[in-house]
Amino acid sequence: MKLVTFSAGADERVGVVDADAGVVRDVSGLLPAGTGVLELVTRWDELGPVLERPGAPEAVPLDSVRLRAPIPVPRRNVFCVGKNYREHVAEFGRSGYDTPGRSEALPDKPILFSKATTSVTGPYDDVSAHPGVTAELDYEGELGVIIGRGGRGISRADAYEHVWGYTIVNDVTARDLQRDHKQWLLGKSLDTHCPMGPYAVTADEIPDVTALELETAVNGESRQLALVKDLIFDIPELIATLSAGITLLPGDIIATGTPAGVGIGFEPPKFLRRGDVVEVSISGLGALRNRIA
Ligand code: MG
Numbered sequence: 177m178k179l180v181t182f183s184a185g186a187d188e189r190v191g192v193v194d195a196d197a198g199v200v201r202d203v204s205g206l207l208p209a210g211t212g213v214l215e216l217v218t219r220w221d222e223l224g225p226v227l228e229r230p231g232a233p234e235a236v237p238l239d240s241v242r243l244r245a246p247i248p249v250p251r252r253n254v255f256c257v258g259k260n261y262r263e264h265v266a267e268f269g270r271s272g273y274d275t276p277g278r279s280e281a282l283p284d285k286p287i288l289f290s291k292a293t294t295s296v297t298g299p300y301d302d303v304s305a306h307p308g309v310t311a312e313l314d315y316e317g318e319l320g321v322i323i324g325r326g327g328r329g330i331s332r333a334d335a336y337e338h339v340w341g342y343t344i345v346n347d348v349t350a351r352d353l354q355r356d357h358k359q360w361l362l363g364k365s366l367d368t369h370c371p372m373g374p375y376a377v378t379a380d381e382i383p384d385v386t387a388l389e390l391e392t393a394v395n396g397e398s399r400q401l402a403l404v405k406d407l408i409f410d411i412p413e414l415i416a417t418l419s420a421g422i423t424l425l426p427g428d429i430i431a432t433g434t435p436a437g438v439g440i441g442f443e444p445p446k447f448l449r450r451g452d453v454v455e456v457s458i459s460g461l462g463a464l465r466n467r468i469a
Contacts, residue, residue, distance in 0.1 A: 177227065178375035178462075181213050181248055182241040188212060188248070191241070192227060193375055195462060199235035203227050213376055214247050217340050218426040220324055244298045246343055246376035247322070251427050253290035254320075254370060255418060256347060258360060259283050260408050260433025267441035273355045286409040286417050289360035291347065291370050291431070299373030299462075302469035303348055305450050306366050310350035313448040313468065316434035317392035317400050317456035319385075320345040321411055322376055323428040330419040335412035338424065341378040342385065344464050345431040346371040346392075346456050351440055351447070372429075374462045382460055385411065390435065393455045394448070402435030409433075 178193040180200060190213055191200040206226050207216065216223050259265045262282065269280035297303065305313060324340030347364060348371070354363030382388065386405035391398060409417070414430055439446040448454065448468045457463035 177378045177381065179213050179216070179246060179378075180373070180375055181244045181246055183244060184241065188244065190216060192232070193238060194235065195375070197235070198238050200238045200241060201232045201235045203232050206232055212248075214249075214251060214427045217247075217322060217324060217376070220340060242298070243300060243374050245296045245372035246374075247372070247427060247429065248296060248298075250293050250296060250429055251425055253292055254296070254345070254429045254431055256289050256291055256360075256364065256431040257409065257414060257433040258287035258289060260286070261402055261406055261435040262408060263436030264434055264438065264441070265408075267436050267438065271440040271445070273351050273440050282408060286414055288418065289364065292365035294367055295365045295370035297368040297371050297466075299344075299371060299464045299466075301368065301371065301466060303371060303454070303466045304366070304368045305448075305468050306350065309366065310352055311447075312351040312445070314349045314351050314439040315392060315394065315399075315448060315454045315456070316347035316349055316438055317390050318345045318347050318431045318434050319388065319390060319404055319458060320372065321414070321430040321432060323424050323430070324426055326423060326425045326428070328419050328421070328423040330415050330424065332412040332416045335415040336379070338415060339379050339411070340426070341376055342382055342461055343372055343376050343429070344374075344456050344458050344461050345429070346454060346464055346466065347431050347434060351445075371464045371466045373464060377461050388461070389459045391457050392437065394446070395453055400435050400437035404432075406435065407432060
């Protein structure tokens with residue numbers, strides 16, 4: 177099932193999408209008043225079956241509504257993973273933007289950081305260039321994992337039982353802030369720098385997540401192309417590492433890392449400019465399309 181959050185006037189609605197038909201059914205009327213996708217994921221065992229009941233209004237064209245991020249305001253920061261594809265480790269190391277220096281060595285443990293909840297924006301919304309704050313804006317197309325059942329001390333073997341589903345994240349990065357402040361929070365968390373969506377796709381629609389292919393294009397030019405199976409630290413490893421001492425909560429989002437082909441991977445770097453359109457697509461999950469404003 178593909179769930180969306182969309183706005184109808186001042187209201188926020190939950191929809192179920194038929195991507196092939198290009199339509200969305202507003203299912204908010206089937207749910208307790210005020211239930212959003214985060215609440216739905218949290219109470220999935222109870223509320224998921226409600227979505228199958230008859231009584232939802234007629235489907236409307238998907239392009240007639242304004243999609244927000246499927247979880248527009250996450251419960252807490254989006255968990256992120258740095259340097260999790262081999263070729264990206266090398267390009268990042270060469271770029272001189274890493275801290276403390278130019279190393280192409282593979283990490284031996286997952287590198288974790290987070291993006292502020294206020295950075296989350298819709299799948300087709302404009303991304304702010306933040307002039308005066310950053311002059312070196314970059315993209316990072318990534319698979320996002322949405323946690324269903326929470327827990328602490330989740331083993332690799334049990335990890336997928338805690339995955340509710342998947343989405344796409346563009347981990348937009350202000351490279352100068354990342355370099356100059358020697359951290360991965362400020363440079364990753366500017367407002368609108370986490371486009372997400374377009375759908376929250378339940379795990380049962382994705383029989384083998386490692387087979388998914390990710391592509392990022394800028395103004396139609398392909399920049400990143402990779403398979404999820406090429407992650408250095410796979411999804412079970414990320415869940416086991418995070419949950420070893422932090423209780424994962426329903427609706428938590430883990431951006432699993434970006435492959436080679438980011439702007440600083442080029443010489444000279446190809447930073448984003450106003451008017452550029454960044455498209456991140458993953459097979460079975462749809463595509464984000466965001467203009468730099
Ligand atoms: Mg990233």
